[in-house]
Amino acid sequence: MAVVGAFCVSVMKNACINAQYPGKCATCVEVCPYQVYALDGDGQVSVQNFNACVGCRICAEFCPGNAIRINSAEPEYITRALWTFPTVEEIHHKALTGQYLLRGFGTMGPLPHFDSIVVVPSQISSPAPRDKYREECKTDVVIGEGRCDKPLHLKLPIVFPAMSFGALSREAKLALAICAAQMGIATNTGEGGLVPGENYMANGYADAERTDKKWEPGGYLVMQWSTGRWGVSVDYVRAGDAVEVKIGQGAKPGMGGHLLGKKVTEEIAAVRGVPPGSDALSPCRYYDAQTADDMKRMVAFLRDVTDYQVPILMKLGPSRPYADVKACAEAGVDAISIDGAAGGTGASPDIVTQGVGIPTIACIPPAVRALKDLGLHRKVKLIALGGLRGGLDAFKALAMGADAVGFASAAEIALGCRACMACHKGECVYGITSQNPRLRARLDPEEGATRLRNFIHATAEEIKILTMLSGHTSIHDLSEEDLRALDLNTAAITGLKLIGYEKRLPWWDN
Amino acid sequence: MLAVATALDVKDMDLRAASAAIKESTGSETLEIRNAAHLHGLCAGLKTGEYDIIGDAGDYLGVLNDGATIRVTGNVGQYVGDNMTRGLIVVEGSAAYGAGVYPYGGALVIRGNAGDFTATMNKGATIIVCGDVGDEIATYHLAGDVVVVGNAGVNFGNYMIRGALYIGGEFKSQGHNTRIEEITIEDVQKLRRYFEQFDVQADATRFRKLIAETAKPFYGKIVKRHE
Structure with missing residues (x-):
């Protein structure tokens, strides 16, 4: 790989000490062994030979005015492949601090995702398309129908997955609850306990006595039962209106919730029962369940405690989707959420977020197959989570066999998040993942709920457009036939028909 | 109206039927429950009442207990008193793995021995084991008291961050982030109060106390990225 001319060297004259006081500083000239910089007769520094720059950045490091920027002329992942500047910096960070990188948000970088799947519209050989503007499309989903006394009647096939109070601010949690009430969908407490007001607000009431119904039609709150309890x-x-047993999550399957001490304020500490400022690390597994049999018993006593009224859900991380979903369904739950590797988190070791777990599109087909093998597909609902961004992703997940989808990261972004990946620091400038009162004041729950409502509304409309142009009037009629894989890899891992070939690949049953 | 039943045989019942029968029979008197060893999650989430289980009990006895008093004459399975918030559970026999995990309050007394991972993530309950306990007792102990009259296994009090552990016998190894403290007169008084309240025969003065070394065992030093 050529190194000549691989880097652009720029000196910002307004920050350069030499530019303002010629002759006073020539650090870059001194430290660079390749004569990239030179002094002219007046004592001015100039970049005389940037072709000689090898990208060592010693000049930038020593520059007292912080005026030098070295940028790769070509993208570094092409010119330097394994050893890009961020990789080098990461190793330096570890070498200096002895600590691995920890960050929030979710998986970044290339993973097989919904982008390599296309939607197949309807033409003459299949039922004609439906008119989105003049005809109706059925979008409601019922979780726990015929299995418990009070099933969840969701108006849209959308839920807000678990995000804990602690990871999220009180304001963000309430915004999610209000939006759920306005759209008739379900939100989730997460593992950090109940935010006062979350339960009645999610049902559409403005007061604890449930006299003043402020938000129609009213949604549901799923109470999460997790490993930190x-x-x-x-x-x-x-x-709440349902209980969710959390086994794992997409961003860090095999690890428990991770709330850094900085976010454990007095309020959070009181709810969680840890000292303020101490990291609240949830165990990675249940201390009160070791086997699938124990899980069965856990589901049974949760049903008993809730008087057999509400649905019991289970949330899985992306591990062995077929076997895990089968075990879940056998434990007797009413719905299974499966979170793909692209799922989000408040804080997780970078390597776990980046390198652990099965991508979302590869989780759904085995999960559907497991439910079909047990004869429970569409009876036990499957909720697909993990990096879904809007109606297009949601439609693809539904057509692959999920009954509903979840938007967590997308919901945060709808609230104002800009995906800076610093959720773990607790300094969210939009007040979403912060516990700092000054920052939290920037987020108003009702205003946030309006933004969320608009996002969910637009997403639901997108799902309807796609459903109707594929010739269906109900999201329950969607099937794999409405999708095609764009490349061999996607066709191989999802079992969808490959474009052009118009058949599933040979190792899938045709 | 018939008098309130005081005895209940749950031999041929499943959990739902037994639970309904228990709720129906709960009165002012103590309810005796017999043949309950096959039921897991019995007496879950009860807020009042006194229950005597004659014989052994299954797993998850008294899970989410919120005020009931439960006595067992025999042994119990795994996870007795799981996630208890109030109330009292007394086991005359021994308990298996994970007795008293995740509790927020109340008291659990085991007169026999208890298994591994007893009192894990205790957030405020009082847990007393009159016999020996297994390994990893009181892992990630957040608050409350654990009293072990007998011996303990390895990693006693591993990564505890608050609360106190009292042990009358020996332990194989001390957990991370724990420190052995001199037992004070207040501790002795507290233990005597517990022993009197729960009818335990032990000499409070010969107990040793373990507390957390620091409340922030996972708290890393923040170092700036190099500049």
């Missing part, structure tokens, strides 16, 4: 009591379990 923060703020959990029998009243907590009974406070």
Whole structure:
């Protein structure tokens, strides 16, 4: 790989000390062994030979005015492949601090995702397309129908997956609850206990006595039962409209929730029962369940505690989707959320977020197959989570066999997040993942709920457009036939028909 | 109206039927429950009442207990008193793996021995084991008291961050982030109060106390990226 001319060297004259006081500083000239910089007769520094720059950045490091920028002329992943500048910096960080990188948000970088799948519109050989503007499209989903006394009647096939109070601010949690009430969908407490007001607001009431119904039609709150069991009591379990047993999550399957001490304020500490400022690290597994049999018993007593009224859900990380979903369904739950590797998190070791777990599009087909093998597909609902960005991704997940989808990262972005990946620091400038009162004041729950509502509305409209142009009037009629894989790889891992070939690949049953 | 039943045989019942029968029979008197060893998650989430389980009990006995008093004459399975918030559970026999995990309050007394991972993530309950306990007792102990009259296995109090552990016998190894403290007169008084309240025969003065070394065992030093 040629190194000549691989880097652009720029000196910002307004920050350069030499540009303002010629002769006073020539650090770059001194430290560069390749004569990239030179002094002219007046003592001015100039970049005389940037072709000689090898990208060592010693000049930038020593420059007292911080005026030098070295940029790769070609993208570094082409010119330097393994050893890009961020990789070098990461190793330096570890070498200096002895610590691995920790960050929030979710998986960044190339993973097989919904982008390599296209939607197949309807023409003459299949039922004609439906008119989105003048005809109706059925979008409601019922979780727990015929399996418990109070199933969840969701108006849209959308839920807000678990994000804990602690990871998220109180304002963000309430915005999610209000939006759920306005759109008739479900939100989730996450593992950090119940935010006061979350339960009745999610049902559409503005007061705890449930007299003033402020938001129609009213949604649902799923109470998460997790491995840290923060703020959990029998009243907590009974406070919501469903209980979700968390086994794992997409961003860090095999690890528990990770709330850094900086975000553990007095309020969070009181709900969770940890000292303020101490990291709240949830265990990676249940201390009160070791086997699939124990899980079965856990689901049974949760049903008993909630008087067999509400649905019990289970949330899985992306590990072995077929076997895991089968075990979940056998434990007797009403719905299974499967979170793909592209799922989000408040804080996780970078390597786990980046390198652990099965991508979302590869989780759904085995999960559907497991439910079909048990004869429970569409009876036990499948909720697809993990890096879904809008109606197009949602439609693809639904057509692949999911009954509903979840938007967590996308919901945060709808609230104002700009995906800076610093959720773990607790200094979210939009007040979403911060516990700092000054920053939290920037987010108003009702205003946030309006933004979320608009996002969910637009997404639902997108799902309807795609459903109707593929010739269906209900999201329940969608099937794999409405999708095609764009490349061999996607066709191989999803079992969808490959474009052009118009058949599934040979190792899938045709 | 018939008098409130005080005895209940749950031999041929499943959990749902047994649970309904228990709720129906709960009165002012103590309810005796017999043949409950096959049921897992019995007496879950009860807020009042007194229950005597004659014989052994299954797993998850008294899970989410929020005020009931439960006594067991025999042994119990795994995870007795799981996630308890109030109330009292007394086991005359021994308990298996994970007794008293995730509790926020209340008291759990085991007169026999208890297994591994007893009192894990205790957030405020009082847990007393009169016999020996297994390994990894009181892992990630967040608050409350754990009293072990007998011996303990390895990693006693591993990564505890608050609360106190009292042990009358020996332990194979001390967990990370724990420190052995001199037992004070207040501790002795507290232990005597517990022993009197729960009818335990032990000499409070010969106990040793373990507390957390620091409340922030995972708290890393923040170092700036190099500049």
